[in-house]
Amino acid sequence: GDSVTQMEGPVTLSEEAFLTINCTYTATGYPSLFWYVQYPGEGLQLLLKATKADDKGSNKGFEATYRKETTSFHLEKGSVQVSDSAVYFCALSVRPGNQFYFGTGTSLTVIP
């Protein structure tokens, strides 16, 4: 079935370090791919998305490219900040009904 496999955490980085959080997917059709972020004590918010192969989603310095050949959607940021500390979820959506499948989440802590 459709699923998302996400890099396990927790991840701890120093401020200004480079971030990669791996995400691979399995889908029977052509899914849309998403990264959601959950800041401490808050609900989930969309960070970025890509709806077709080779699309690059970007927001707040984060980027992810939809790679059909490797079925991946890795999240990257060149220089993390303390305020990026959160849990990051990779997700895919498929038709019909737009059901979403989330990864288990990766906790990121950025230390000064």
Add this chain to the structure above:
Amino acid sequence: SQTIHQWPATLVQPVGSPLSLECTVEGTSNPNLYWYRQAAGRGLQLLFYSVGIGQISSEVPQNLSASRPQDRQFILSSKKLLLSDSGFYLCAWSVTGPETQYFGPGTRLLVL
């Protein structure tokens, strides 16, 4: 603009008691609606989704049920809560197509 409400925000219930969590969406028609559970250390799990009034799909068999009595109302219920039902319950909505899901603020449930 669209908004999504969930209540209650926090709930403490004894084992074996019933449950009813409510989610309502404003500002959109015929949304797809979703219930998720986020359990400690276990990521985000899709429980139910609905593409229309009275249409419910279950992703995970368990002692929970969902109902959609109105277009923009989604209810999560249980006749008898288990300890393992404790968690953070999130309602979300989306529109047809490869669109983003928008999450409610969540309900934190503690079963004692």
